[in-house]
Each structure stands twice: as C-alpha cells, then as structure tokens.
Amino acid sequence: MNAKHLYILNRCLWGLLLVFLTSACKDDDNNIDNSALTLLSYTPENGTSIASEGTVTLTFSKNVRQASETEITINDAATRVIITNNVVYCHYSLPYANKLTINIPSGALIDMDGSQAFEGITLQYPLEISRRLFDAVVDANGNGDYTTITEAIENAPSSSEEPYLIFVADGNYNEMLSVSKPYIHLIGQSRENTCIQYAVNRTGNSDGTQGSATDEAWEYSIKNSASPARQDGYTTENEAVVLIKANSSGMDFYGENLSFINLFGADDKRYDGGLLLDGQADALMTRSDRIAFYNCRMVSYQDTWWVRMNSGDTYLQARNYADNCWIEGRTDYLYGNANLLVENSTFYNVTRTNQGNNLGGGPITAGSHYVGTNWGHVMLNCTIDGDDVLKTLDSSTTTLSLGRPWQNEPISVWINTTLNVPIKDGHWDDMSVLPKLYAEYNTMYNNQNIAVEENIKKEYLVNGANATYEGPYVLNDISSYTYENIIMGTDGWNPKEFYSGIPEIDKSSIKLNGTTLIWEGSNTALCYLVFKEVNGKWQYIANTIETSCKIDDMQGTYDVRAANRYGSLSPAASL
Structure with missing residues (x-):
C-alpha cells in the first residue's frame, strides 16, 4: 500500500471518528440537543438607568424561539419580541413611563426543537426622561411666549396624541376659555394665584325677555348691556368661564394648580372683583370623557361646575376626575x-x-x-x-x-x-x-x-x-x-x-455661582422652572432643561421647581 492510499484511508478513518463523536452528543436518531437552554448575557445590566426608548438584548446558549400561547410583557402589556438565532431583542418606547419592566415567564422561550425551556427572568430599569421645555409659557407679565391663555390654546396642535404642556404663571387672566383640542395639559404656578376669571351669567330668553332669570341677575345684565362677556364678543355658547368640550379627536384634558372663578357669583370679600350675585353663573363646564383636575379651585355662587352631556351623546359615560380640589358655591354648585x-x-x-x-x-x-x-x-x-x-x-x-x-x-x-x-x-x-x-x-x-x-329623607316632592x-x-x-x-x-x-413621580429639588443643592444659579438635577425631570421673589410674589423668569440659570440680581431670592413628563410641578425649593 503506497503513501497515497495510506493518506486517503487516514482521512476516511478521521471522518468516521468525527461522525461517531457527533452522534455521541445526540440523545437518539432524532438529533435532539439536550443541552440546557441558558441565558449567557443581557444588556443593559439589570437595574441601570436607561433611555425611555431603546432595545434590551438577551443572548442565549443556542437558537431560541417563543413558545405558542405565551406572553412576554413590557410594563404588564404583551409585546412582540424579535428573535434572530440565539439573540432576543426587546424593543420599547415609553416616553411617559418612569420605569421599564420586562417579564419573560418560565416556558415562554424554548429551543428550536422544543425540548428545553428557559426558566424565565424579570428585568427592571429606571427610565431617564428625554428632556424638553414646556410647549408654551403664559405669563401676564410678558416673560413667557404669550400673555393670555387663549393665545396658547389657539396655537396648540389640533390633533395631538400626547400631552401638549402649557405652563401658566401666577396672575389674574381675565378671559373666557373654550378648549376643544385634545391632550392639553394646563399647569398653573399656584392654585391661589393662577386665576382664570370672568363675570358672566346666563340670563333671560333669546327674545330679550327676563324668563326664569333671577331679578338681580336680570338687573345686572340690563345694567351692563347684556353682560360684559357679550360686549367682549363671547357668544351664548360660552356659558362658563372655562368650557372644555370634545372635538372629533377626543379630549384628554388635565388641569393643575388653577382657579376657575366666575366673578359674577364669587364672594366679594374673598375674591377681588367678585360680585356675589345670585343666578346661573358657571365657572367650569366639562363636556367630554377623560378630563382630570388636581389641586384646582372652582368658584361661583350657583352652578359652579356643570358636568354636561347630551342625551344620546357619544360621551354619555364620560369620566371626569378631581383630586385635592376646592369647589365653592351655594346652590347646585356641582351638577x-x-x-x-x-x-x-x-x-x-x-x-x-x-x-x-x-x-x-x-x-x-x-x-x-x-x-x-x-x-x-x-x-x-x-x-x-x-x-x-x-x-x-x-x-x-x-x-x-x-x-x-x-x-x-x-x-x-x-x-x-x-x-x-x-x-x-x-x-x-x-x-x-x-x-x-x-x-x-x-x-x-x-x-x-x-x-x-x-x-x-324618605320622600321627594314630584309634580306637587x-x-x-x-x-x-x-x-x-x-x-x-x-x-x-x-x-x-x-x-x-x-x-x-400625571401628578405622581414628581422629582423634587434638594433645597441644599441650590447655589449661587457669581451670576449663575445652579442646582442638583434629576434624571426624571422633564425641565425646570425658575422664579424670583418680587414684592412678596414669585415671578416667573425661566424655563430650562439645564441645571443652571443666569440671573440679574445676586441679592434676590429664587425658587426652582422641577416638572415631570406630564408637566406636573414639584414643591418649591428656594434659595
């Protein structure tokens, strides 16, 4: 046998040996791999802060697939993962969440032949907010984008699907609002001092006769040529100081730290310009689903807040919500x-x-x-x-x-x-x-x-x-x-x-470095608002995503407040 034949025989023997060794690693003739399905690594590391949009990647010891009739969830909602060979990609986009929780239950992932199941894992990550400014700032003193809330509403998008954040600085805004754009988040500086107010009452019949109007409401209207609201061009549709109603895109309105005051019925001893008159005078009228208020004040004498849907209305089961609010009046003031x-x-x-x-x-x-x-x-x-x-x-x-x-x-x-x-x-x-x-x-x-x-009471008077x-x-x-x-x-x-998870500013971290005010920020803060004390009142001066702000008075007293992703504000922290 020559050398060439020996070489060929040697190659054949090695080939048979490799086939034998490979077969020895299999359980049976079905070529089932019984090696355990294990998670080799995942990124990012569990518990680390990550961006509010991205991908969590898990790498396994062998190719993997998702078992039928199983769910993998992100923040308790079922999600579709992408799997390429032995790598699982969990994509997420959570611009308004504070954390990301990925839950892969036991048995949800299996190897390709289904013989091995992954034991499951739960991963949790704090989410860092993508910083941005309020979409609009209203300040009666002229330091914002607008001096009236009406202007800010008019310039808001008509069909937004995420919160449009409007900050309103302290002041008396003598205007009537009609809000029909969705996802408006109207955030005031303080409940006591951010006042949307006007004197308007519903009196008389359309033909100019008194009708069911009270005598004093009628006298007020006659004396004021039908009422200041009508003189200023407000139509009879504007029956309230603030009217919130749905359009074809829905509603989702949120108000915080605001006062809605109808001066026609407001107590003259407690509200500047209040008339304390009897008669229908709505401060607030809500006509849609998904309307919420936190730390707000509604003020009039009769008919302060009307939750108003029409018979057969799409929003017959509309939900309105108020928490930590002040509702004031004397007659039917929530109806x-x-x-x-x-x-x-x-x-x-x-x-x-x-x-x-x-x-x-x-x-x-x-x-x-x-x-x-x-x-x-x-x-x-x-x-x-x-x-x-x-x-x-x-x-x-x-x-x-x-x-x-x-x-x-x-x-x-x-x-x-x-x-x-x-x-x-x-x-x-x-x-x-x-x-x-x-x-x-x-x-x-x-x-x-x-x-x-x-x-x-056991009986009610009905039809006499x-x-x-x-x-x-x-x-x-x-x-x-x-x-x-x-x-x-x-x-x-x-x-x-909306008003949970608000990052607070550590008062001790606020420092003055020359003409720059600095503070320790938070990775869950959307942005920061800066105020200066002027004659005993806090005056708005800046809206910033930075943790510093240039100031013009080194002897002044300043206040910094953080906003969360919905615009809700932290308590004041002053230097």
Missing part, C-alpha cells in the same frame, strides 16, 4: 350628569344677605343622569365646610344639603364625608324628580356617624305630590366605589399618574 369622581376635596359653602334675609348654604349637587349611567357623581373622602355664618346654625335652621334631584335619573353618592358645618334634617332636598340613587356612607359630624337610615324613594339611603357595601372602577375603566386611563 349635571356623566360619571364624576371627586376625591380628597373640599366643598365650601358661602352665605349672603339679600333684603335682610340670610341665605345660608344650599344643595351642593343637582343630578340629571340618563338611563344606564354607570356611576353618576361620587364624592369620596371629602370635606364639607362653610363660612362663619353656617357654623352658627344647626340642623333645623341650616339650608345646606347634599343635593337635590334635577332631571332624569339622578345619582349622587357621598362616602366617608367629614362635615365641618351642620347639614339640614333629612340631608337631601326636593327639586323635580325622584333620584335613582341618593345615598351616603359614614358621614361624620362632631365625630359621630350621622349616615343612619332614620336621619335621611310626595313620592317614595325606593333606593338605598345608606350604602352597605362600598367596595365597588374605587378609583380603578370609576375612572380607569376598561381603557386604563390613569390621571393619578
């Missing part, structure tokens, strides 16, 4: 229909003297809900308060009540209410119809629960005759009356998220 949850807020009742008679507190709510309304008006963990006159009365002399049934099938529910002023005997008033549901739970006065059936109310007077089970059920609903709308 209308749709679904409204008011939490942790104060209802403040005013009194006045007319022709020598003291007009004490009146009905707070007036319901007009249509058939099929899910929740109606729900007041949860609220306080009912009032001026000094109300506090001198008792249950037999006060006219304060929880509400009266206006139209259709009224629904008003008060849960865990604290009374700082006495309520009238029976707790409720007559108006036009029988309520669908007028009930309360755990109403406390002088540390005593007065929400007991014997205390509560007493009619028996068939609904519950006191709720036995309040477990369903939750924020999640009433507000989040089936689409997960969560306005509480």
Whole structure:
C-alpha cells in the first residue's frame, strides 16, 4: 500500500471518528440537543438607568424561539419580541413611563426543537426622561411666549396624541376659555394665584325677555348691556368661564394648580372683583370623557361646575376626575350628569344677605343622569365646610344639603364625608324628580356617624305630590366605589399618574455661582422652572432643561421647581 492510499484511508478513518463523536452528543436518531437552554448575557445590566426608548438584548446558549400561547410583557402589556438565532431583542418606547419592566415567564422561550425551556427572568430599569421645555409659557407679565391663555390654546396642535404642556404663571387672566383640542395639559404656578376669571351669567330668553332669570341677575345684565362677556364678543355658547368640550379627536384634558372663578357669583370679600350675585353663573363646564383636575379651585355662587352631556351623546359615560380640589358655591354648585369622581376635596359653602334675609348654604349637587349611567357623581373622602355664618346654625335652621334631584335619573353618592358645618334634617332636598340613587356612607359630624337610615329623607316632592324613594339611603357595601372602577375603566386611563413621580429639588443643592444659579438635577425631570421673589410674589423668569440659570440680581431670592413628563410641578425649593 503506497503513501497515497495510506493518506486517503487516514482521512476516511478521521471522518468516521468525527461522525461517531457527533452522534455521541445526540440523545437518539432524532438529533435532539439536550443541552440546557441558558441565558449567557443581557444588556443593559439589570437595574441601570436607561433611555425611555431603546432595545434590551438577551443572548442565549443556542437558537431560541417563543413558545405558542405565551406572553412576554413590557410594563404588564404583551409585546412582540424579535428573535434572530440565539439573540432576543426587546424593543420599547415609553416616553411617559418612569420605569421599564420586562417579564419573560418560565416556558415562554424554548429551543428550536422544543425540548428545553428557559426558566424565565424579570428585568427592571429606571427610565431617564428625554428632556424638553414646556410647549408654551403664559405669563401676564410678558416673560413667557404669550400673555393670555387663549393665545396658547389657539396655537396648540389640533390633533395631538400626547400631552401638549402649557405652563401658566401666577396672575389674574381675565378671559373666557373654550378648549376643544385634545391632550392639553394646563399647569398653573399656584392654585391661589393662577386665576382664570370672568363675570358672566346666563340670563333671560333669546327674545330679550327676563324668563326664569333671577331679578338681580336680570338687573345686572340690563345694567351692563347684556353682560360684559357679550360686549367682549363671547357668544351664548360660552356659558362658563372655562368650557372644555370634545372635538372629533377626543379630549384628554388635565388641569393643575388653577382657579376657575366666575366673578359674577364669587364672594366679594374673598375674591377681588367678585360680585356675589345670585343666578346661573358657571365657572367650569366639562363636556367630554377623560378630563382630570388636581389641586384646582372652582368658584361661583350657583352652578359652579356643570358636568354636561347630551342625551344620546357619544360621551354619555364620560369620566371626569378631581383630586385635592376646592369647589365653592351655594346652590347646585356641582351638577349635571356623566360619571364624576371627586376625591380628597373640599366643598365650601358661602352665605349672603339679600333684603335682610340670610341665605345660608344650599344643595351642593343637582343630578340629571340618563338611563344606564354607570356611576353618576361620587364624592369620596371629602370635606364639607362653610363660612362663619353656617357654623352658627344647626340642623333645623341650616339650608345646606347634599343635593337635590334635577332631571332624569339622578345619582349622587357621598362616602366617608367629614362635615365641618351642620347639614339640614333629612340631608337631601326636593327639586323635580325622584333620584335613582341618593345615598351616603359614614358621614361624620362632631365625630359621630350621622349616615343612619332614620336621619335621611324618605320622600321627594314630584309634580306637587310626595313620592317614595325606593333606593338605598345608606350604602352597605362600598367596595365597588374605587378609583380603578370609576375612572380607569376598561381603557386604563390613569390621571393619578400625571401628578405622581414628581422629582423634587434638594433645597441644599441650590447655589449661587457669581451670576449663575445652579442646582442638583434629576434624571426624571422633564425641565425646570425658575422664579424670583418680587414684592412678596414669585415671578416667573425661566424655563430650562439645564441645571443652571443666569440671573440679574445676586441679592434676590429664587425658587426652582422641577416638572415631570406630564408637566406636573414639584414643591418649591428656594434659595
């Protein structure tokens, strides 16, 4: 046998050996690889801060696929991952989230022949916000983009699908707003001093006759040639100082740190320019789904806030929400229909003297809900308060009540209410119809629960005759009356998220370096607002994404506030 034949034989033997060795690594003739499916690496490292948009990559020991009927989630929502051989790519875009959580449950990833399953993993990352300025700044002093809120609204996009952030500096904005553009986030500097106000009332008939208008409302209108609002060009559609209504794109409105004041009904002793007149004078009218307010104030005398939907309206089940708000008036000052949850807020009742008679507190709510309304008006963990006159009365002399049934099938529910002023005997008033549901739970006065059936009104005057109310007077089970059920609903709308996760400025970090104000920032801050104290008031001077700001007065006192991705502001931190 020559050398050439030996070489060929040697190659064949090596080939047979390789085939044998390969077969030895297989379990059977089906060529199944029983080696464990393991995660070799992933980037970024778990727990590190990352951008709000990007990709998390996982590399496995062999080729992998997603098992059928399984879900991989990003922030609890099912997501589609991209898999190339042994690498899994989890793409995400979360511009309004504070964190990223990727959950790959056990068995969701398997090897190609399905013989090995990955044990699963959960990865969590804080998200760094993409910094940007407020889209618009309104400042009556001229330091912003606009001097009126109307201008800022007019220049906002008509069909946005993400929050359009408008900051409004302290000041009295004597204008009426009509907001029909979606995703407007209107953020005031402070509830007490950022005031959208006007004197406007609904009086008389379209033919110029008095109609049902009160005498003093009619006299005011005649004396003022129909009213200043009409003189200034506002039409009869502008029935409120602030009107928020849907257009074809929906709504999603959020207001924070604002006062909505109808000066026609506002207490002249407490509000500059207030007239304290009787008559319909809405401060706020909301006519759409997904409208929320935090730390706001609504002020008038009659008809302060109208939650208003029409019969058969697309937004019949509209949701409005108010948290930590102040709602002030004397008669029907929260009224209308749709679904409204008011939490942790104060209802403040005013009194006045007319022709020598003291007009004490009146009905707070007036319901007009249509058939099929899910929740109606729900007041949860609220306080009912009032001026000094109300506090001198008792249950037999006060006219304060929880509400009266206006139209259709009224629904008003008060849960865990604290009374700082006495309520009238029976707790409720007559108006036009029988309520669908007028009930309360755990109403406390002088540390005593007065929400007991014997205390509560049993009959209502309807068409001149007493009619028996068939609904519950006191709720036995309040477990369903939750924020999640009433507000989040089936689409997960969560306005509480707007004012959560607000980065705070460490006061000790604010320093003055020559003519530059500096502070320690936060990677969850969208931007920063800077204010200067002028004559005891905080005046807006800058909106910046930097952690420094040039100043013109080294002896001045300055305040820095951070905004989160929704525009919600941190508490003040002053130097």
